[in-house]
Structures are given as structure tokens and as C-alpha cells.
Amino acid sequence: MARYSTFSIFRNALSGQRNWQRAWRAAEAKPAYDVVIVGGGGHGLATAFYLAENHGIRNVAVLEKGYVGGGNVGRNTTVIRSNYLLDGNTQFYEFSMKLWEGMSQALNFNVMFSQRGQLVTAHSADQLDSFSHRANIMRLNGIDADILDRDDVRQLTPYLDFSDTARFPIHGAIFQGRAGTARHDAVAWGYARAADGHGVDIIQNCEVTGFVRDGEKIVGVETTKGRIGAGRVGLAVAGHTSVLGQKAGLELPIESHVLQAFVTEPLKPLVDHVVAYGADHFYVSQSDKGGLVFGGNLDGYNSYAQRGNLGVVREVAEAAIALMPSISRIRLLRHWGGVMDMTPDASPIICPTPIEGLYLNGGWCYGGFKATPASGWCFAHTIATGKPHPLIAAFGLDRFRTGHTLDEAGAGPSAWLQ
């Protein structure tokens, strides 16, 4: 794998860009692999990379039914943060943050991880107190966190509504300076290229249609490109986990729901941070290309259609203007939907399964992107050793039976309310 660098760009510029190699090979499936990862999204590709990088397991295939990165890794609003409250979540997402901080160098692919800082506005003293609770937990776990007062928020984000007529006046905010955004597609491509560099086969347009069993044990997968044997199979198909899980015989506490995302026309720099509205469902950042990227709440009914409804578009627009009045004049360029695995506690499921040979990584709800590196790292460990990585000990499937749920919002077991 030829290294990317300023020098390589210079050299290739002089040779008319003709000598660049494929970012990853167009691999043909072998009859069998030590590990087959189902799902060529961020989590699947990261898992394959860390299987090779951390565990020396290189006889690995990643099977993707469409094109690499075509699922939620390429549809999300790219926010990366580690401001979690509950024991189990806090440490996992901070580990992920640390991996993000070295990702471009580790992959030799610029994922444009931009630690521009994220703030969530507070609109009452009580809300700011509850943010302080979160900030306290973050600090006690070695994570950066600040509580801002109204003037601090105005300094950082003068374009928010500080007028006398603001519907929900800004009282303050919680701020994480290390939070930010990354170029989502680059994460998928970067992991694909780096995994490929370790010998992992990335096989696109290869849909898994079933599982091959030897007794109770899963020993391979049936695909649209034929049967592929596998020592172990890892599922990383968030959004469609139920579909494949059921083919394997798993009963899962997951519902698929649509979350919409929005982007405006490209503008000169305006929003320098990630800003989330504490009074309603709205958050926004500005991509390096200039579009304001924003999102809101789930559409709220089971769906596998990658599109949202007009009512939510309107709700998000209303919330956007309530927080940021000048956005009224800015024009929406595109909106789309992603299919989320929603779990009853809005926390993910990564674990070995009751079925021998099958490992599960799903249930990411609307928070999977920021988890990508840690998820891959821990899932690779789990597959390689057969035991859950300590950082994902809380993310087992059993927790719903035992009551050890991790419900950050306290919203209860109706997945669509999470």
C-alpha cells in the first residue's frame, strides 16, 4: 500500500495523477476465512482492520451488500463526542474519542477529524444543573467538560438567539472542546484501505442471505456470491440487525427507525462548533465544504425506507430558527434518512451471542458514528478472544433480561421514544 503524503501528492501531480493505486483491491471471495464480517460500514471495516492490526488475524473478509460505506456511516451528521453519563457508556465513548484523535495517522487517511468543540444549550437553571451533573461525571472520568454561562455561549456562538424575544432563552451550555466532526465517508474508506493493506478482502455487492451451520454452530454464510466458510462470523449491519439476526435465529430487542439528516447549500464559515439545542430536537455543524449539516428527532415509526416524512422536516426547521434565527434565510439543499437500530435503552449491543461462532455488533441507535473506532476495536477483541472486551461489558444482550439497562435519557423501553 503506497503511503499517502504531501510528497505522494506532489509526485503524482507531476505524473498527471496516473500512478495512484486503488484504495482497496476488488477482491474475489475465497472459499473460507478465519473471520467473516457481515457489513462493510464503518463498524465492520474497523473491526476487520483491528482484527488484523491488533490480533494478527488477517484471513478476514468483509461482505457488503452494496458499496462500502453506503449505510449509516455515509448518512449521518458526523458528530463525535464523549459526553456520556452512565457507567459503561462514559468510558467506552472516551476510548473512542482517543482513537479518533489518532485515526488519520493510524490509517494514513485524512478523516478530517475536527475537534471544534460541541455545546448543548441549556434553557433553565434546572437544565444547567443536570448538565453540571454530566460535566462532573465527565471530569471525574478524565474527560474534558465545561459549563458555560450565557455570556460565554454568546462569545462562542453569537448567531444564536440572544434576543429578548427568544422563545427559549439561552441560560448557558455544556461544552466539550475535544468533541467535533469528521468526514464520514473518509472513515469508511480509510478503514477499508487500511484493512485491505493488511490483507483483508473487501467484497462489495455481496449480500448475505443465510448462515451455514454445523450442528448449532455457525460455520459460514450463504451469499449472493455463493457460500463462504467462516471460523467466526461478526454481524455489523446496524439498521438491519433484526433481518440478519433472525436469519441466524437470534431474538433481538431492536426496532428499525428512520432518522433524517439535512444539509444546506455551501456557505462561507458561519458555524464554527457543533451546536445542539437543549430545548428541542435540533443540532447543527458546518462541513468543511460549507454546508450546514443538521438533524432532529426520529420520524417515530418502524421503517426500513431510507427517507423521512415532511412533518419532521417542518419540525426541525422550526427548531432550527428558534435557536438560530438567521438560518431562516439559508436554504435547505438536501435531506435524507438513515435506518437506525433502536434499542430499548438507546445503548448498543456488542457481544458474543448464544449461537456459537456468531458475534453481534448493532443497536447503535443514532450514536454509531462516534463509536466507530472503539466499536471496531472492542468487537475485534471480542471475536478474536471469544470474550467481551472490558469496555463493552455493559453492552451485552442479556442486560434486558437482568435489568442492567443503560438508559441515558430514562425514556423507557419503547424504542421510538428513545
Place this chain on the structure above:
Amino acid sequence: MLRIECPCCGPRDHDEFRYGGDASLVRPAHDDPVPEAWYRYVYVRKNPVGPHREFWQHVTGCRQWLVVERDTRTHLIASVSFARKSPA
């Protein structure tokens, strides 16, 4: 916007309704003491790709809970009926 044909109020935008999830689940009897039955009812979901029977309540209309049969791929609604089959 989904358009739900409320059997009481006629076709309405879905944001007049409250979603209630999978209607194919059978709630255990109120005094069913078996944890597994409640676990399955509260947590386990078929989450089908395709036809899905689901509850919706017409909160800003007649307040009836309805069973809507809707395709999760196309969002097309095949049928709507009252969840309550007979008056108490």
C-alpha cells in the same frame, strides 16, 4: 407524512396520532408472573421488513387506539381498524 384513515375521523396526517409500536405482540395477562413472558413482550421485536401491524392512537381526534397495517419498506398502509374489537 403518512395519511392514516381513522375509522372514526377519516384520513388524517400521522402527526395527529401517537405511535404505539408492534401490535402483533400479545400482552401477558396482568397477573402473569412469568418473567420470560414479560421480557419478550416488553423487549423482543420481530421488526419485520414488510407488513407490520402497529398501534396508533388518534390523540388529537377521537383518541381511539387503532391497529394499522403498514409496510415498513414502502410506508403504504393496507388497513386501519379499531384496536378495541368490542365495546366494554
Place this chain on the structure above:
Amino acid sequence: MNSRNKRLPSGGRIDRARPVDFTFDGKKLCGFHGDTLASALLANDVALVGRSFKYHRPRGIFSAGPEEPNALVTLGTGGRREPNLPATTLELADGMAAESQNRWPSLGFDIQSVNGLFAPFLSAGFYYKTFMGPTRRAWMFYEHFIRRAAGLGRAGVDADPDQYEVRHAFCDVAVIGGGPAGLSAARAAATAGARVALIEQDFLFGGQLLSKRTDGGAAAWLATIEAELRGFENVTMMARTTAFGVYDGGVLGLVGQQGNVDPDRAGSPRQVFTMLRACSIVFAAGAIERPLVFPDNDRPGVMLASAARAYLNRFAVLPGKRVVVAITNDSAWRAAFDLAVAGAEVTVADLRPVPASYLLAEAARLGVSVRTGARIARIRGAHRVNAVTLAGPKTQADIACDLVCVSGGWSPTVHLTSHLGVRPIYRGDIDGFIPGALPASQFVAGSIAGQYATAEAVEAGHRAGVEAASFCGKSKPARAPAKLDLRDTVSTPFRDPGSAGRGKAFVDFQMDVTVADIALAHREGYESVEHLKRYTTLGMGTDQGKTSNFSALAAMAALCDATIPETGVTAFRPPYTPVAIGALAGRAVGHHFKPFRRTPMHDWHQANGAEMLEVGLWMRPWFYRNSGRDVNEAYVAEMRMVREAAGLMDISTLGKIDVQGPDAAIFLDRVYANGFAKLPVGRARYGVMLRDDGIVFDDGTTTRLSENSFFMTTSTAKAADVLSRLEFLLDTAWPELRVAVTSVSDEWAAMSIAGPKSRDLLSAALPGIDVSNEALPHMSLLESAWQGKSLRILRLSYSGERAYEVYVGASAGERLWTHLLAAGEPLGLKPYGVEALGALRVEKGHVAGPEIDGRTTLDDLGLGRMAGKRTGFVGDVLRRRPAFQAADRHRLVGLECVEEGQRLRGGAILFKLGEAIQGHGHGRITSVTYSPTLGKYIGLGLFAGDLAIEGTEVLAAYPMKKEQVRARIVSPVFLDPEGKRLRG
């Protein structure tokens, strides 16, 4: 009019009697009513209009519609500043001040055009391969510069002063597109008896007919059918309205512009967002002409042939005097002919070796020179084209020109038809994509379906209109419209294999994506069209690649040696053209966004010094300003008043539910964790409901009004959820229970009188009602009337004092409130707010929102004894799960500050004394107050059950204030644990 005016002396659809003054980059110019900004700029001979995204190349006007990639301008200043508007879609208005964008210091001299020199290094995706060192945070340095270079126009930061409107509309047949097919469809559907909405993005109906000569048959046909349509009462003609998205349920998103030119409409909303619910839809959205790909094909002066024809015939602008028309199909010949007739010197370069003989004959008649098998090899001119080199199979020639018209064929405008997930399908005979298999309620007609000939479009439109109306059950017989045969066939375009050359050959003009970029993406394995789009940014501009999409995938297909269908198309997403976010929000801005709720006593609070606090959309008195200078002083004073005399509190926000029926008691027994079946008539009981998963859902008080009738109150926050849950259980789980539940929240005003003097005051205020301890003991009900309104007095206490909740018909709420205050004044009665209420309940150890946080169980909150050994209630089984029984489960505790001069804070993390202050600790403080009764800070918390021994000291850490304070674990009931104060 200066010498560079390109306006023709006559013709067009402009009103020469109404000149319109406008400016471009500060320069005063003049156009006419009926112009677009683009046509007016062309008329004034303005060729250079914008700069491109990446290389800052000079760009001119390329199209005459919303597909415009180049001519983007900014309008307005301050809160009205609006960037990235295509000049081709802006209806010229008096005083319009347009600015070019993405250039500095000026459009003519743009420093960043130096990027062009670095172009070899700035290939597609170059940024993925560099900017990674020297440190891990290096990107933060580079990003700063990249961000500044990127982006198009600059947005304003002020609030938008204009108004928008949201409209809900319904129709039988929605027809999208007011060209020949759409007009014909609308007419057919209307004749059939359907309610029709005809939606046209332009300010004139007619579509491509507007580009025909105004003295021909097309114009006459258009005038006739438009008049006919305006005569129908069941047709709504929506010009200036874009259908931007198709959504589930037959819902169309439309955004309509206010006409800029009609002074009568001043004061009306700037834009109207319509949610149109249509029974059926006819898509007659037309087609967009494709450019050709050749070196430097982006120079100002290069224009789509159809656009040149529109400027000539509709706007009476001759965009060039010496014109080269480079084409691959028949349609653009007509532009060449019209230009020649208008006096231009025209050369047609048709890539096809043998164009149709009738075209050659017409060319000869009009003096148009023709070069067959020829393509443009080179363009000259920096800020505007001044010559081209045409390369034929054998010859090469330089031709001086001031306009180059291009046409690579047409792409049907399939965007809307694919918003619901229907993939377009490829049709070889037109070398383009048409809509895929649509649902039964959707129809297509005209160019969108590849029916390019006007005669065919009119007929197809009629058929589609009839079918669409019939789908809605409207099928009165419709007679066909007048025929309109313009003999304007579009031949199968000859696919241009592309040409090599030194200059950049652009595929996506706005995003500066070239043929070389596509080749690079292919070389690096980004072959899927989605990868291509994401890697090169192709189609990601404000035009969403309307002109680039097909050329790009044709190029990728060629590189992959694949067919066009194998290569596929990227998904089209709404909106079709960009939509102002303000339009989508309509009037739900300012205080119309999530309007707050007011209690019946709201106006009194406002008029009497209440500082209001919003709690879940309700406005509630936080504290009263005459109680103290600030909240901290006031709430303590209000607490003292309640503990020592009496206070009055507005509790109208509580949820109130009427529960009736023979099985009401059984029902309540199942929904509450504690029993209600044995509650005597006239008595009240505090109850806690669980969720199915065993977590506490809500608490409140339910009173038995009669054998079969109960009055339930819920928390303010959960009122709607509780009612809905009760209805769910009755409708779906226990239909056999004969119970009805109804919200009566808004029917009752409610106020609480609390304090040792509350009874005296009530007797004084309500003579004739016996409120003695015997008549109305703790947890009991009295029903009566006051001034003809129902009155309920419930003796309940939240504060721990003797207290009454008084409910009265909502319209009498303020009267009773002021009556009680007046009667109580001699006893020292004053109102108190929610801050004091919250503090009073902490002193009594009552849990509320901070403790009932969606993660706590009955046992966690110290309420396990309420359920006792009961079973069969909601949440009973799962509340027994192992996690909830763990010894270190966090349970409710009381906490008191033991350090002089310190205070407790909610959100502090609790640790054992002496252990390392890190991690998650063993719990937290949930609620705190200063207790005037105890003279210190006290609080409630959730703390590990196995460590929660009363008397133990713990450390409360609050890193955000760098505080660590010692606190003692005590009983959560700080005051009157026996409840003497509230019973007597």
C-alpha cells in the same frame, strides 16, 4: 440604453412599458418587467457573473432555469441577505441589488483564481491524502484555511425579518409542471371533474413553449389553454411554485414565491410552504438539456442551446452575434435557426457525421454554416469566449464567436418521481433515464417520460390527466385539447465520447469536477456512482448536479466498460431545488414556536409580580418578587410563610383524569403499584405507576368520588403520557374492563393552600362549607359548589403542612384565587411559587422529577412498601429483575451538609470518605434546598444501598466548581416524620 445592449427591438414576453432598475455588484442596470435577473444581465451584456467553487474560474450564465450551475448571486443585506440564488430563477424586481460571490477582491480579479495554477495538486480527494502532519492536531490548522476557501456565498447572521406561511391544501390531481404536457393534463383532469392543482416553478405557464417564437402556433395554443384553465373553478393555478418533494401519503411539499413585481402583494408572506395532499399526481416536469464535455467548456459565453433559445424568444435578448452551436442531436438545430433568423451569424457543429437532410436544407436556407462530425477542440477567451477551434474528422478550423451553444441531448427531470424510492430506468432510444415503475396513483407525461415531441406530450398529458382523475373517481368525459404539432422531434443523441485536450473539461461546473477527476476516482476504485459522487463531490452543489449527472455516469460507465444501467444512478433527494428553511417553519417562529400554556390564573400572576418559569411548556410562577429580591431570598421567605402561616399555590398544571365505570377500581388496582380497590368513597390516596419494565412512570393522587368514579391527578410533565397509557391498556389489553377515562385537566383550575392556618383561612373564605378535621380529615374529599361552579376540596399535603387542594371550574379559577387571597390576607396568606414548592417537598423527602428520572424503581425511591406483597399490577414482574435487587443499587437517601459555610449542590457525585475521587462514585445528589427550618443545606440523593447507612459521612464532589463537601446520610424525611403537622 448603452451601446452594449443586447435587447432586440421587439418580441419576447417582456413588458417594455415597465422598465425595472437593478444593480449587479453595484453597477446600475436596467431590464424589463418579465425578465429574470439572468436575462436582464445578458441584455446588458454582462458575461462574467460568478466564480467557481474550487478553482475560482470565471463563469457566466449557462442555463435559463433552476438547473443553473454557475450564475449564483447574493441578494439582500442584513437579515434579508440570501446567498447562492441562481440568477436564472430570479424574477427581476425594481431595486434588486445582486452581488456576485466567492470572489475577492472583485469578480474580475479574484485572488483565489490562483488555485487554478495549483490544480495539478488539487485533484479529486487530494485532501484525504495529506494534511496529516506534523502533529495529530495538524488538521485543525489546515482546516481553518480549507473552510475559508470552501463555501459559496456568505450568509447573514441577523434574524430574518420576513414572514412565511404554511398552508395545508388538498386536491384530487396535482399536476407538476405547466408545460404542454402539464397544461394538457390539468385540463383533462379538470374536465373530468377533479379538483386540480397545477404547479409551475416559473412565473409564467408554458414550459418549453415559452422558448418558442411569440408569433407562432405555440404561443397561440398556450394562450388558449391557459385561458381555458383559468376558467375552471376546480383548477388552482400555482405559478412561482416549486414542487420540491414527494412524500409518503401522496403529500407534496410546495414552496411558492411571492411575486416580486406585484406591488399589491406587499406585506404578504415572502414565501408560502404548502403541504398538498393529493389523491393522484401527474408528473409533467419536462427535461433538462445536457452540456457537452470539452476542454474549457465552462467559459462565460458557453450556454445550453435551449437557454439561448429562451433568452432569444422569451426575453428578446440576442445573447450572441456570432454563434457556434455544438450539438449531438436534432433539437438544438432549432436554436441555431432562431438565432440565425434573429440576425446572428451561426455555425452548427454537429458531432454526427450525417444530420437529417431537412435540417441541412433549413440551414442552407437561413445561411447557417454547418460542420458535420465536428466537435469543439479548444475555446479561446479568458473572461468570455472569443473563438473556438472546431475539429472535424479531417479538418480543423478556428471560428471567432461570442457565444457557444451546446447540447448533448436531454435528461428527463425524474427527480421527484424517485423521492419515494422508485429508481429511474434507462431508455436506450433517448439515451436517458425515465421514471421507474410508479405507484398506481402516479402518472407521467411529456418530456419526463421521453415524449419529447410537443404533439406527443400534449396527447400524453391528456391521457395522464384523464387517468389521474379517474384514479380519484372523477371520470366525466373529456374532449381532447387542440393539437399542437411543432414537428420538434428529438433524435437519439449521439453520445460524445469526450475529447482530450489541455484545458479542464468540466462535468460538474459548480463543484469543479472534471473528466480527469472521474478518471482518478475510477483508478482508485471509487467506481460505484455513490463513491464517485462522494469522492469527487460531483452533484453536491446547489444545483444538485442537474446538468452533470448524466455526463458523469456516462463517463464512469465508459471507464468501467459497463453499460449505463449497470452503472446506475445516485439517489435523488428532496428538495428538488433549495428551499429557505424559513419557509418550512412558516409562522411557527418566535412565540409561535411551541406556544406556551397558561393556567386560568396566569394573568393574575403576571400582574402581581410573579417571576414566571416555563416547566414543560407551562408558564408557572417561579417566585413572587415581593417575597424577596431574588429567587434565593424569595423562596426561603415563601417556605417560611407556608411553614408558619399559609401559602397559596397555582397547581392547575397537574394532569387531571376522570376515571369512571363499574370496573374502575379494578382498573386502578392494576395500573397503580399500590392498591385502590378498597379505597373508601370520599377518600384520596397517593399512588405510583410503573412502566412495564418496572421503572417508576409517574405519581399522583387518586380520589374516589363514588363507587364507580375516581378523580386522578398526575404530574404536570406526564399528564398526556399517563392518559394515553391508560387508554392503551383499556383499548388493547383489558377491553373487558368497563372503564372510561377522560382528561379533565383543562376543565379545572386548581390551587393548593398549605400551612398551619390553611383551615382557618378556608373556613373564613368559604362560609357554609364545613372543613373541620372531622368533616375533612387528611386524605379526604369534599364536593361542593362556589358561585355556581363545581368545587372540590381535597385535603392532601405535598409540603408536609396541613393543606388543601381546591379545584373549581376553570372559568372561576382567577375569581376563587383572588377571593381566597383576600380572605386570607389577615392571616398572612400570600402566593408562593414552584421554587418554594420544590424546597418544601425536599424537606419532606417527597420524590419528584429529579428522582423519578426514568431509571429508578419503587425500591430505589424508598417506596417499595407501597406495593408490599401485591402482584398483578403493571410493571410488577420486571421490577423484580436481578439488577434492581442488587445490594449496591442506588437508593434514595437524605443528605445534610456538615461543613460550616458550605452548601450542597444537585449533580454532585458522592464518594466514600477517603477513596479516590474519580470515576462514577457511588451515587449523586438529586435535589437540594436551604432549609430555613433546619438552618442548613439539605438534599436528596441516590446512593449505593450497601453503603447508605444513616449517620455515615460521604464526600460530595462537584468538579465543575472544584468543590468537595462533606455530607451526612440521614433519613430523607427531614421534617415531622410522624406527619403530625399535616394530620391535625
